[in-house]
Every structure is written in structure tokens, then in C-alpha cells.
Amino acid sequence: xxxxxxxxxxxxxxxxxxxxxxxxxxxxxxxxxxxxxxxxxxxxxxxxxxxxxxxxxxxxxxxxxxxxxxxxxxxxxxxxxxxxxxxxxxxxxxxxxxxxxxxxxxxxxxxxxxxxxxxxxxxxxxxxxxxxxxxxxxxxxxxxxxxxxxxxxxxxxxxxxxx
Amino acid sequence: xxxxxxxxxxxxxxxxxxxxxxxxxxxxxxxxxxxxxxxxxxxxxxxxxxxxxxxxxxxxxxxxxxxxxxxxxxxxxxxxxxxxxxxxxxxxxxxxxxxxxxxxxxxxxxxxxxxxxxxxxxxxxxxxxxxxxxxxxxxxxxxxxxxxxxxxxxxxxxxxxxx
Numbered sequence: 203x204x205x206x207x208x209x210x211x212x213x214x215x216x217x218x219x220x221x222x223x224x225x226x227x228x229x230x231x232x233x234x235x236x237x238x239x240x241x242x243x244x245x246x247x248x249x250x251x252x253x254x255x256x257x258x259x260x261x262x263x264x265x266x267x268x269x270x271x272x273x274x275x276x277x278x279x280x281x282x283x284x285x286x287x288x289x290x291x292x293x294x295x296x297x298x299x300x301x302x303x304x305x306x307x308x309x310x311x312x313x314x315x316x317x318x319x320x321x322x323x324x325x326x327x328x329x330x331x332x333x334x335x336x337x338x339x340x341x342x343x344x345x346x347x348x349x350x351x352x353x354x355x356x357x358x359x360x361x362x363x364x365x
Numbered sequence: 366x367x368x369x370x371x372x373x374x375x376x377x378x379x380x381x382x383x384x385x386x387x388x389x390x391x392x393x394x395x396x397x398x399x400x401x402x403x404x405x406x407x408x409x410x411x412x413x414x415x416x417x418x419x420x421x422x423x424x425x426x427x428x429x430x431x432x433x434x435x436x437x438x439x440x441x442x443x444x445x446x447x448x449x450x451x452x453x454x455x456x457x458x459x460x461x462x463x464x465x466x467x468x469x470x471x472x473x474x475x476x477x478x479x480x481x482x483x484x485x486x487x488x489x490x491x492x493x494x495x496x497x498x499x500x501x502x503x504x505x506x507x508x509x510x511x512x513x514x515x516x517x518x519x520x521x522x523x524x525x526x527x528x
């Protein structure tokens with residue numbers, strides 16, 4: 203007996219798809235982040251400030267007092283959602299879910315470069331980027347789900363996400 | 366030797382806090398949802414359409430083809446982020462992270478009522494709410510983190526979230 207096949211919602215990825223996904227990342231100033239609560243093992247969803255570094259990699263800043271900071275230290279694999287609905291149905295607007303490992307930016311020179319990229323996108327963050335307990339992190343994106351509208355989705359590889 | 370105490374970022378919750386958090390929930394049309402990928406155990410962040418039901422409980426709709434649907438069936442404990450940054454620093458704008466268990470709306474009468482609430486908030490969803498594979502879910506919120514600006518946060522109980 204033939205198995206019932208799940209309808210395939212995924213569209214073929216083209217250069218236009220890659221460019222549109224890049225555009226979304228290159229203009230975002232914030233993201234939602236999903237982490238795992240170290241105490242309960244349950245998911246947590248919170249907001250982070252977002253930018254891309256000089257090579258196009260997603261970067262973000264966290265306070266060591268935030269719940270997502272403790273969660274990422276414990277379980278660095280994470281997911282970031284980017285894309286802001288306009289008017290009308292919120293599911294009709296494009297968004298991208300990134301999946302990968304979050305790594306703290308440790309190297310001095312690297313941090314200075316990320317700081318510049320971050321502040322050019324989020325200038326008001328200059329009030330706190332250098333405060334004690336604030337650290338920059340980079341997402342090593344392994345794959346992404348890119349949805350451009352109702353039922354129209356693409357699976358992107360890390361190569362597709364390259365700047 | 367005295368333990369180094371973490372500075373307490375939490376503010377005392379007042380009636381004004383509760384009213385402002387309610388207001389955020391009562392006007393949101395979408396949310397970010399954090400779930401756990403059943404295949405990898407890693408977090409996933411995606412977008413859902415959002416409303417509140419006649420009693421003020423968070424409700425949302427999902428397609429059975431979505432990744433977060435499969436994830437919630439496997440691990441119903443979840444977290445929803447609500448709140449939309451305006452201009453300026455994205456971390457200066459209010460947002461609420463809800464934590465609780467997602468339960469599918471099964472009862473016919475209940476579903477009809479949730480459908481009405483949902484469509485009054487998201488009228489364009491009438492194109493798909495009744496399609497095969499679309500189901501309504503309710504979040505039984507146990508607690509929430511409500512952040513109204515940089516470093517100003519409240520811990521809310523399920524009682525604080527009552528309509």
C-alpha cells in the first residue's frame with residue numbers, strides 16, 4: 203500500500219531567494235531568540251538586538267543578567283527569528299528562522315570589528331555595549347527556514363546564507 | 366565569606382504593570398514561538414498568528430505541516446514572545462515572554478468561540494482557518510517575563526496575567 207505523501211511545501215532555492223534572505227538579515231536590527239531553560243529543559247523565547255558582521259554573519263549582544271545568556275552558555279545551539287510583519291495577515295510577511303551554534307566573540311580585534319558593525323546598525327546601543335557584563339555573540343548558522351508568505355517556504359543551507 | 370549577590374533587575378508588580386502587560390496581549394496579532402526540535406533536541410524559533418480568547422487566554426493557529434506543530438505535539442511546554450519594537454533601540458521597547466503549556470482546542474463549541482476571537486483580531490486568516498490541517502491552540506500561561514525597557518523587568522504570575 204502506498205504511503206500517504208506529505209505535500210511538499212518547499213520551493214526551489216534560486217539566486218533571487220538567496221539575495222532576498224540576505225537582504226532581510228542585512229537590514230534587521232533585532233531578532234527573537236529561542237533557547238533552552240537550563241533549570242527546566244523547556245524553551246524560552248526572548249528578544250535580542252541584532253546585526254551582521256563584516257562578513258555577513260549574524261551577531262548579537264547580551265547582558266550576563268539575561269535569561270537567554272545563561273541558557274546559551276549551557277546549550278549554545280539556538281535559533282533566531284528575523285522579519286517584521288507589516289499590516290494584514292502576519293503569516294503573509296517574510297521571515298527567516300536561523301539555526302546554529304552561538305559562540306561568544308572573544309578575540310579583542312574581532313570584538314572591535316563586531317562592535318563597529320553592531321553600532322552602525324544599532325547606534326543607540328552605544329549607551330551599553332561597553333558596560334560590564336555585556337558580550338557580543340556570533341551565530342554560526344548551519345541552516346535556515348525562509349518563509350516568504352503563506353505556504354511558500356525555502357530550506358536554506360549555510361552556503362545559501364553567505365554574504 | 367558573603368556571596369556576591371546578583372543585582373536584582375526585577376521591579377515590583379503593580380496594577381499598572383498588569384494592565385500594561387494585558388494591553389500588549391490584547392492587541393497583538395502575532396508572536397514568536399520557541400519550541401524544541403523533536404529530531405535534535407535543539408530550540409527552534411518561528412512565527413505564529415496570535416490572539417486572545419474570550420477569557421483573555423493566548424490562542425494561536427498552526428498548520429500540521431509546520432515544524433513548530435510537530436515540536437509542540439512532542440514537547441507541549443513552550444514560550445511565546447509578544448511585542449513589536451518601534452524606532453530606536455529595539456531593547457528599549459516593551460515585550461513579554463510567556464511560558465506555559467500549549468493545548469490544542471478540541472471541543473467544538475470552544476473552537477467556534479476561539480475562531481471568532483481569532484478572526485476578529487486577524488480577519489485575513491479566514492482564508493485558511495477552516496482548511497484541513499489547521500488547528501487552534503491555547504497557551505496555559507504559567508508565568509511571564511515582562512520587560513518595558515532597558516533593564517526594567519517584571520516577573521508576572523499566571524494571576525497577574527488574568528484578564
